Amino acid sequence: MLTCLICGGDMQQDTAEITELLRESGCIGTTTDSGGREFQFEDGERLEVGGTCNACDGKEIRKFLESR
Numbered sequence: 001m002l003t004c005l006i007c008g009g010d011m012q013q014d015t016a017e018i019t020e021l022l023r024e025s026g027c028i029g030t031t032t033d034s035g036g037r038e039f040q041f042e043d044g045e046r047l048e049v050g051g052t053c054n055a056c057d058g059k060e061i062r063k064f065l066e067s068r
Contacts (some may be wrong), residue, residue, distance in 0.1 A: 009055025018058045025065050 002011040026042040036051035039061070047064045049057040 004053040011053040013054045
């Protein structure tokens with residue numbers, strides 16, 4: 001396990017649960033670049049996350065989906 005210095009979570013944690021949440025929430029695409037990951041949704045909304053730590057990204061994705 002690689003522990004994230006920011007969130008204390010597992011940087012390499014399994015992302016299957018997050019992937020399922022994104023799909024159920026209408027995510028239609030993902031792009032990755034040096035700045036992180038961007039998720040595109042059916043309604044035109046976009047979410048950018050850091051892309052370095054799966055635990056940090058998961059928290060940001062959950063927070064975003066809860067606010068929709």
